[in-house]
Amino acid sequence: MAAELNIEQGANNTIVLSGEIDTHTSPLLKEHLDTLDNATCAVLDLAAVSFISSAGLTAMLTAQSRLKAAGGSLTVQNPTPAVERMFSLSGLTTLLGGSPNAS
Amino acid sequence: MMGSVHTPSSMPLSAGRIQDLSPVLLAALEQTRSSACITTADLDHPGPTIVYVNPAYCAMTGRSRDEVIGSSPRVMQGPLTDRSVLDRLRRELSSGQPFSGETVNYRTDGTPFLISWSIDPVCDPTGTVTHYVATQEDVTLPVRLQNLVEATQLLDRALTDVLDSTLNSADARQALVDATADGVSKIATVGRVGVVLIDDGDATQTVAGRVEPQENTQFRVNFGQTVSQSRGWLSVHGLTSDERAFLDSDGLKRFSERVATVSGALFEYQRQRDTAIRLQRSLLPSTDISVPGFEIAARYLPGSAGLEIGGDWYDCTVTNGRLTISVGDVSGSGVDAASLMGQLRLLSGHELARGSAIPDVMAVLDAVCSDASQMATMLVAQIDMKTGNTELWSAGHLPPISFDGREAQILYLDVAPPLGFLGDASVQPNLLQLEAGHGLFLFTDGLVERRTEIITQGLERLCAALILAEGLDAMVRGGIASAGDQVADDVAIIAVARR
Numbered sequence: 001m002a003a004e005l006n007i008e009q010g011a012n013n014t015i016v017l018s019g020e021i022d023t024h025t026s027p028l029l030k031e032h033l034d035t036l037d038n039a040t041c042a043v044l045d046l047a048a049v050s051f052i053s054s055a056g057l058t059a060m061l062t063a064q065s066r067l068k069a070a071g072g073s074l075t076v077q078n079p080t081p082a083v084e085r086m087f088s089l090s091g092l093t094t095l096l097g098g099s100p101n102a103s
Numbered sequence: 104m105m106g107s108v109h110t111p112s113s114m115p116l117s118a119g120r121i122q123d124l125s126p127v128l129l130a131a132l133e134q135t136r137s138s139a140c141i142t143t144a145d146l147d148h149p150g151p152t153i154v155y156v157n158p159a160y161c162a163m164t165g166r167s168r169d170e171v172i173g174s175s176p177r178v179m180q181g182p183l184t185d186r187s188v189l190d191r192l193r194r195e196l197s198s199g200q201p202f203s204g205e206t207v208n209y210r211t212d213g214t215p216f217l218i219s220w221s222i223d224p225v226c227d228p229t230g231t232v233t234h235y236v237a238t239q240e241d242v243t244l245p246v247r248l249q250n251l252v253e254a255t256q257l258l259d260r261a262l263t264d265v266l267d268s269t270l271n272s273a274d275a276r277q278a279l280v281d282a283t284a285d286g287v288s289k290i291a292t293v294g295r296v297g298v299v300l301i302d303d304g305d306a307t308q309t310v311a312g313r314v315e316p317q318e319n320t321q322f323r324v325n326f327g328q329t330v331s332q333s334r335g336w337l338s339v340h341g342l343t344s345d346e347r348a349f350l351d352s353d354g355l356k357r358f359s360e361r362v363a364t365v366s367g368a369l370f371e372y373q374r375q376r377d378t379a380i381r382l383q384r385s386l387l388p389s390t391d392i393s394v395p396g397f398e399i400a401a402r403y404l405p406g407s408a409g410l411e412i413g414g415d416w417y418d419c420t421v422t423n424g425r426l427t428i429s430v431g432d433v434s435g436s437g438v439d440a441a442s443l444m445g446q447l448r449l450l451s452g453h454e455l456a457r458g459s460a461i462p463d464v465m466a467v468l469d470a471v472c473s474d475a476s477q478m479a480t481m482l483v484a485q486i487d488m489k490t491g492n493t494e495l496w497s498a499g500h501l502p503p504i505s506f507d508g509r510e511a512q513i514l515y516l517d518v519a520p521p522l523g524f525l526g527d528a529s530v531q532p533n534l535l536q537l538e539a540g541h542g543l544f545l546f547t548d549g550l551v552e553r554r555t556e557i558i559t560q561g562l563e564r565l566c567a568a569l570i571l572a573e574g575l576d577a578m579v580r581g582g583i584a585s586a587g588d589q590v591a592d593d594v595a596i597i598a599v600a601r602r
Contacts, residue, residue, distance in 0.1 A: 020554055053548075053592075055435065057478065057521070062478075064524075065524065081557060082556070085559060086558055088518075089518065090499040090518065091519045
């Protein structure tokens with residue numbers, strides 16, 4: 001029943017997420033994103049994220065505004081169709097710069 | 104060495120024949136701290152007869168050797184002795200098997216204790232069983248400790264289950280009281296207790312298990328706070344005096360402290376949930392909305408999962424010949440989300456009354472969310488009440504569903520980012536002509552979101568449910584039913600149809 005989210009810090013400021021980002025797991029994501037230096041240009045790899053709720057979107061958008069204000073950025077890559085759909089329905093495709101899953 | 108006792112002649116001993124060790128064996132048996140007892144082999148009443156007990160046995164049972172030799176081991180038994188264990192003993196020994204088991208025995212002063220014992224047949228050289236040898240151990244303390252651990256785990260698991268569940272206050276209370284009764288019964292080791300939880304505030308009683316008259320109360324746990332935010336207590340009944348003598352009172356005291364803590368956590372949680380629901384409802388307009396020329400139905404449902412309440416809203420205002428309906432969802436939950444939702448709804452009503460255009464209303468709300476470091480989505484439909492010309496505006500919100508009595512379809516819109524992150528993005532109107540008999544169904548994500556599927560599947564499921572419904576109220580009900588019984592997130596719905 002409980003959702004799980006794994007967060008791995010990859011190379012080149014890529015953060016690889018896997019699992020589900022919902023009300024219960026988004027605090028983990030927020031906590032991780034809070035540790036990023038202000039000017040970081042971070043990329044979230046979402047190839048293994050099957051679900052995202054508005055709490056997850058909030059965590060990403062909050063971190064993005066902080067990084068942007070300091071000259072950094074936060075974008076996403078490889079969203080799964082389910083996540084991509086949430087981005088487009090939420091008007092976030094442009095904001096998060098999600099490139100579709102290559103696979 | 105012990106194994107060779109049964110086959111004395113087959114095992115040569117380098118230190119001499121085992122018979123030569125007889126005085127040592129007897130001294131060892133006499134001086135060991137392990138309790139031993141030898142009986143005759145006649146299992147039928149009045150036998151078997153005790154022929155030997157060692158001093159450790161006497162120490163454990165409180166009985167002197169003179170008292171027990173010549174009598175039956177049955178003198179150790181009493182009301183709490185488990186008959187089924189004795190029946191099994193009889194069965195196994197009769198068929199030549201060894202036996203081990205656990206039950207309650209009594210000391211000479213009548214105090215019960217828990218014994219774990221093994222019995223083995225003793226055969227003569229021809230293989231005939233002549234005696235039985237039994238070794239016993241008083242396991243009262245380790246079993247008590249184990250029972251206390253298990254009782255505590257039981258209670259903690261019950262709390263976790265309740266917090267994860269969709270139970271209402273009364274059922275949650277019942278689950279906790281059931282677990283308490285099971286826990287105390289475990290600690291009592293024998294016997295079943297009954298438990299009564301009294302909430303002084305709302306004068307409710309929650310009962311579990313066998314309950315004796317209350318003057319028979321055996322212990323009582325007081326609570327500073329209960330669901331009704333007043334005092335309450337829990338009492339335990341139903342042990343017989345024998346069972347009560349067995350009760351681990353220290354363990355019980357520790358367990359009852361745990362019950363108070365766990366109940367306190369549950370009560371606090373329920374209080375927060377109730378507060379959030381009350382606050383949320385107080386911030387929403389009445390569902391009884393009447394606008395000439397239009398039919399409107401609205402509904403708010405608190406989420407079933409814990410504190411995931413608050414933050415979703417619906418609204419309906421009429422200004423300058425235009426009907427404006429909206430739904431929105433502040434991300435997050437609890438009292439903070441509910442109060443931000445209240446601010447957003449009041450502000451948007453205020454702005455609409457001033458005649459502000461929707462993009463300007465959304466810019467104001469965006470600033471409020473941004474200041475609060477919060478995100479909210481919002482969907483607005485503004486309908487010219489004379490012509491039916493409709494403009495739809497979405498800030499990150501799920502699309503509405505349009506219907507005309509024959510079909511229902513998802514109305515994909517041009518969507519701006521959510522409030523709080525709107526920034527300089529422009530909010531574009533989506534145009535629609537709302538004919539007589541046509542309508543719009545606006546809702547929040549709790550109604551369609553399932554983590555196992557793509558969101559569009561949920562939208563299509565909702566559409567399918569709406570087609571089947573006749574009338575707006577039925578649509579709202581049907582939409583909720585289509586989400587299944589476990590709507591974890593809260594849900595706001597507003598539907599409008601032009602007459």
